[in-house]
Amino acid sequence: MGTAFNDNKTLDPEFYNLDWMRFIPDETPVSAISIPGTHESLSLHGGPLDKCQVWTLKDQLNVGIRYFEMHAGIWLPTLENPKTLAKKVNKQLHTFLVQKKDMDMMEKCLKLQSSHKLKEKQTRHQNPTIHLKHQQMLNNPLNLNL
Numbered sequence: 001m002g003t004a005f006n007d008n009k010t011l012d013p014e015f016y017n018l019d020w021m022r023f024i025p026d027e028t029p030v031s032a033i034s035i036p037g038t039h040e041s042l043s044l045h046g047g048p049l050d051k052c053q054v055w056t057l058k059d060q061l062n063v064g065i066r067y068f069e070m071h072a073g074i075w076l077p078t079l080e081n082p083k084t085l086a087k088k089v090n091k092q093l094h095t096f097l098v099q100k101k102d103m104d105m106m107e108k109c110l111k112l113q114s115s116h117k118l119k120e121k122q123t124r125h126q127n128p129t130i131h132l133k134h135q136q137m138l139n140n141p142l143n144l145n146l
Contacts (some may be wrong), residue, residue, distance in 0.1 A: 009054045017064035037067025042089070057089065062094045 024033060031058070038060055040052035060068070070089065 007054060011055060011063065013062075016062045018062060020064050021066065035067045036065050037069065038065055039069050041065075041068040041070050057092050058096065061093075108145045 038053055041060065042057060043050060043052040044054065044056065045051060056065070057068070
């Protein structure tokens with residue numbers, strides 16, 4: 001008996017599902033989409049009560065997982081800083097998007113940015129602080145601090 005939902009670490013590339021999101025029309029509300037995700041997405045080690053996954057973040061991305069639940073903390077055997085872990089995760093996500101040339105996502109981000117130009121101009125005059133935060137979000141939609 002295994003400890004995780006899927007105990008097979010081996011991932012056959014036949015099961016890769018990299019671009020499933022491209023078939024969703026732009027006007028589809030997020031509430032109408034069932035987004036595949038994992039619980040304790042990076043809990044790859046430990047005993048039966050700690051281990052929840054066997055696939056790495058890269059493997060989960062390759063099979064189409066797009067929602068990740070992660071908890072940052074210091075794991076005593078490695079004493080890894082949560083901030084360091086967050087940077088590693090952000091770098092892996094960024095690498096995935098660049099390597100897979102996920103142009104659909106990039107295009108959607110650009111469309112979102114251009115559709116907010118008018119709102120941005122209005123916000124700039126009303127509240128400079130909100131404008132700054134909005135601009136940071138648009139310039140870095142994945143909040144990558146590499």
